[in-house]
Amino acid sequence: MPIQVRGEVLDVRRAGSYYVLSITASGIPESFRPGHFVTIGIGGEESGLILQRAFAIHQVQSRGVYGGTLDVVVGVHGKGSRWLSERRRHDTLEIVGPLGKPFILPKEGVPCVLVGGGYGSAPLFMLAEQLRERGCRVDVVLGASTEEKLYGVLDIKRVSSMLTITTEDGSSGTKGRVTDVLPGIMERSNSVVVYACGPMGMLEAVAAIASEYRAYSQCSVEEAMACGIGICMTCVLPVIGEDGLTRMVRSCVEGPIFRGDLVRWAEIGTIPADALGAPALDAS
Amino acid sequence: MPIQVRGEVLDVRRAGSYYVLSITASGIPESFRPGHFVTIGIGGEESGLILQRAFAIHQVQSRGVYGGTLDVVVGVHGKGSRWLSERRRHDTLEIVGPLGKPFILPKEGVPCVLVGGGYGSAPLFMLAEQLRERGCRVDVVLGASTEEKLYGVLDIKRVSSMLTITTEDGSSGTKGRVTDVLPGIMERSNSVVVYACGPMGMLEAVAAIASEYRAYSQCSVEEAMACGIGICMTCVLPVIGEDGLTRMVRSCVEGPIFRGDLVRWAEIGTIPADALGAPALDAS
Amino acid sequence: MSRAMFGRAARSAVMSQGVDMSATLGSLAMPSPVLTASGCAASGRELDQFFDITKIGAIVTKSVMLRARSGRPTPRMCETPSGMLNSIGLQGPGIEDFIEEDLAWLTSRGARTVVSIAGESVEEYGKLAQKLRPAAGVGAIEVNISCPNVDARNQVFACDPELAANVIQTVRRQSESQTPIFAKLSPDVTDITEIARSVIRAGVDGLTVINTTLGMVIDVETMRPALAGVTGGLSGPAIRPIALRCVWQIRQAFPDIPILGVGGIRTGLDALQFILAGANAVSVGTMTFNDPSAPFRVQNELALALADRGFESVSQAISYGHRGADVFELEAEGETEPE
Amino acid sequence: MSRAMFGRAARSAVMSQGVDMSATLGSLAMPSPVLTASGCAASGRELDQFFDITKIGAIVTKSVMLRARSGRPTPRMCETPSGMLNSIGLQGPGIEDFIEEDLAWLTSRGARTVVSIAGESVEEYGKLAQKLRPAAGVGAIEVNISCPNVDARNQVFACDPELAANVIQTVRRQSESQTPIFAKLSPDVTDITEIARSVIRAGVDGLTVINTTLGMVIDVETMRPALAGVTGGLSGPAIRPIALRCVWQIRQAFPDIPILGVGGIRTGLDALQFILAGANAVSVGTMTFNDPSAPFRVQNELALALADRGFESVSQAISYGHRGADVFELEAEGETEPE
């Protein structure tokens, strides 16, 4: 169950083009599972920015001198993330979490591939650890446009069976995209599950490759969210249900992690004509 | 001529219930005269607080390691002043100044009384210095509701010929108000000019006492200001002009310092029926 | 202004900070004047994780239509200075599923419920009311008339006094007479008191003031409207002064009509402003996205603010901002306490 | 949408960041599309201390009336979330003093001037135009019709299509035919395109969109309205989505009418939004209180934003947000540049 806490910033450090914030958040680490996210309030009580921002939980620690703490990886994109990147030790933050449905883990030690695009690698670290604990082989692919935008290469190496890096400009690893190297890895590793977090375009392509190799895929999507807790209906995307029917589902509570083969990727940003409650074609 | 500068906070220190901010503001000290004020932007670019706040310039230094710097004394009242009180060394502030018309100084060394209510003492320090330089006797009266709300008692002692303190609760100096002690001081000192800064009620009473003793009074008023530079017309009050006609004048550019006998104190917050452009009585 | 208007309705006083917080909206009695806002609380389940939803005034549910709706394409929201735009397009289950699942859950949970309904024609509103008639747990019906009427060239019901009155008459006719019916007004009209007058004549029990105001943002990267729906509803603290003005104007014109004030409420002092302006109760909407326990926090802050000002009950404060200038003079001399 | 509409008017291109910034409002040619807003720049003198007022598009002066006005009692302003309320009540000199002093100064200073006028009756507007007729330096007249009509039970001109048209006809008749006349519209109407249509038919040369929207704040200490005038005009970034929506709606309805966009502009990207939505030029109002050089800064930021997006001139960007979806598809494939 999610809670609301006022956290204190313990540390802000740069990592490539990202900022890693360590924050006290007593109570959240205790119920955390990989894939969960938090929302963080921006700018204080008099801020003109009234919506919280969502961030994947990167690391948690439930004990230690500060009680529960968590780390998030922030890519500076717009106003909210810029403000967060400017926080300093001892600043306070309003935090809600853990939110969303976590990654589903296989019961047995099967081979898995984890694919992260940019800061999309953030939720994969603890996932990799837990998969390793279950005896899974964990191949990791991290991709970004350029080296600076890769997050956590050295750290994730430690928990991955094999790490492959791609950058679009070739500044690190293989020149190209994660989807250029993924088929080869799928073949070599015989992976049965693919976990992915990154931009929508990447997720769509990863999901397609996973299907091709008859692997089960778990994709963490990123839709603009106003509330993060399921009450506003802004974060929807078309997902096929168990009954075969497409619904516009809330990615904050029914996601952010979805089976890649059930998301209608190409129709995100539309209401598919066969979705539940879609406007009849003749209506205005 | 006022300028806009981005200043850097050098220091924030508490003084009783006030905060004194020292800020670099290159260019402002150079044209400063006692009685000038500055406006300071609140909360940065994404702040929901869009209006600058006005503060009397307390001290200036035009040289030194930091170039021009200035001090303001902030009483925490609402959202803007609270935000300012939370600034730290190295934070930046948007500043406009020097603004307003300064105190008018006598050409010769005549006896003067300076009356400050609460943080209203802030602009009186450099005024006192300049008056002393001209050979004036400078009696100072500082008053507040309680000791905590007196500002700068020790420092102003150095530049005043005599200092009298009043507090309404008697926690420091004479129990009562500045206006209880002012007549006695006027009598003893034979002052010909009274300078005053503080709440409107105090200014009205001080102006009346000054008139009684046939002294010239200079009162620094505090009206809510949206712009501080004369373009919005929010800060007006009824003042009698040289032609005997009452006008609603802008306190930011034609003040904040007015001759006490020309302000129609009792009618502040109204449009006197005989003011220039006042609605005809029969009109709606 | 009859400030004691609802004095008797609240039989058992619900005290907080020594203030009787009980409130009413027509015949709906509540332990508090703070409610959620339609579309900003779904059907209460999610918020119940953050605070006990039976402790606030009531849950106002997301506007429900006759049949399930998928809503509009994304992006559906966009942040604006101290506000946000939304164009959800009323996604939700149809009325039947709503009654069976959401309303049943709210009732079993012991929460008071204000059911918001939305239709595309006068007839649809009537059918919605009919469906609700036998249902248990309908504390009040809030009629969201800020919908385009498909029969009348998509004109918005709330922007036309006659259309609005037709909707209300129909809903009134199809509902139990003891069920309070509130009309939710749009600020996007030349004279909101004219619409108010029309729905009051049509038999409404109260007014919810206000729905969002129409706004737009252009994405400077794509150089197209930021919302898939082009325009959207502006909400949040940015519109609070508009909402408060609407409440004030309606209270000036109609001293006795119950008003549920909505728009940009973030703190207890914001809620107090609405009550002083004439609201009998308030809804907290958008700020719940920022702080999931906002309705509960606002309620506590409001109790404290009332206590600080010497009020013994919420009802004493209703419309207190309209009191005559004479009272003010006396007060300035420190001789009157808020009655 | 004819984007090249004013292409020829701007004879001598005024370049900034490699972008031709020249703009027009009817026959008024300006070196930049960024102006001040009426009531937010007085008559330009004070701002000239902070930037060279001849370098921006034009100074829109504070609405002037026939005779000197003292305005409303204080408090006249109140900060609100990302905005402010004002109830200045049009304090200012009468038209004669204005012409002799303010207008003469602006003209001698070499600034372009848009003179805003306000009347209490149709006749008064006519007299104001008459007085301006012989005056030098009237680049355009902006007719502030958001004033209550004392002859018609204080109904606001801008809220009634007929009253608004009467004012415009009268001003048009009393003015030189080559002086562009703009009507400044209020957002506080059910359908702003209806008012636009009415004043366009009455012969207006362009529209200023929008004036403030009516709002209110209650002071929680005095428990009375915070403004002496009770209600006031809401302005600032809070209302930007409303202003932008109004510009968009009017541009959709009238592809060719010149529009001066106003409301909450703080940055060059905000100004760009208005231009993409269909504004030919923009006014920076309230944010000048926060930053006295805001109009000049916005102009520079706008030039940079246009250059970044590959526009060669402001006029190419006007209404670009309305382009058809087909263009969008092509663009997504990286094949089209902003024309």
Ligand SMILES: Cc1cc2nc3c(=O)[nH]c(=O)nc-3n(C[C@H](O)[C@H](O)[C@H](O)COP(=O)(O)OP(=O)(O)OC[C@H]3O[C@@H](n4cnc5c(N)ncnc54)[C@H](O)[C@@H]3O)c2cc1C
């Ligand atoms: C489940 C989830 C997990 C996320 N995890 C991370 C993370 O680990 N690290 C990280 O850097 N970012 C993450 N994001 C994206 C992060 O929320 C956006 O970077 C951030 O919202 C951008 O906001 P801004 O204030 O900088 O930009 P602005 O442009 O100011 O944002 C304006 C509004 O749009 C929304 N928005 C803008 N961009 C995005 C986006 N890409 N995705 C979703 N909403 C957006 C914002 O939430 C905000 O409401 C995540 C988003 C989601 C939904």
Ligand SMILES: Cc1cc2nc3c(=O)[nH]c(=O)nc-3n(C[C@H](O)[C@H](O)[C@H](O)COP(=O)(O)OP(=O)(O)OC[C@H]3O[C@@H](n4cnc5c(N)ncnc54)[C@H](O)[C@@H]3O)c2cc1C
């Ligand atoms: C010429 C001048 C000089 C001043 N000098 C000082 C000084 O040296 N030290 C100091 O502490 N304060 C000074 N003030 C008052 C200072 O500007 C207010 O304390 C401050 O504006 C309160 O703002 P706030 O944001 O804390 O309160 P809020 O309630 O958030 O203010 C909201 C709005 O109301 C206005 N406002 C509120 N209270 C006042 C007030 N008392 N006077 C004027 N405007 C007000 C604010 O400027 C703001 O626009 C001065 C004011 C003026 C006009």
Ligand SMILES: Cc1cc2nc3c(=O)[nH]c(=O)nc-3n(C[C@H](O)[C@H](O)[C@H](O)COP(=O)(O)O)c2cc1C
């Ligand atoms: C995301 C969202 C969805 C909304 N959905 C509805 C709705 O379904 N029915 C309705 O009557 N109002 C709806 N509203 C309007 C709110 O109930 C409320 O009237 C408005 O947002 C102003 O209040 P606020 O500023 O506190 O949010 C919605 C508002 C938002 C932000």
Ligand SMILES: Cc1cc2nc3c(=O)[nH]c(=O)nc-3n(C[C@H](O)[C@H](O)[C@H](O)COP(=O)(O)O)c2cc1C
């Ligand atoms: C203090 C103040 C005074 C104003 N006076 C006038 C006026 O005299 N005439 C007029 O047409 N508009 C007046 N306006 C409205 C502005 O010109 C502008 O239309 C409105 O404020 C929205 O723009 P903004 O958000 O950029 O300020 C005034 C606005 C403010 C804030």
Ligand code: FES
């Ligand atoms: S973000 Fe509000 S429902 Fe998902």
Ligand code: FES
């Ligand atoms: S504060 Fe704007 S004119 Fe004085």
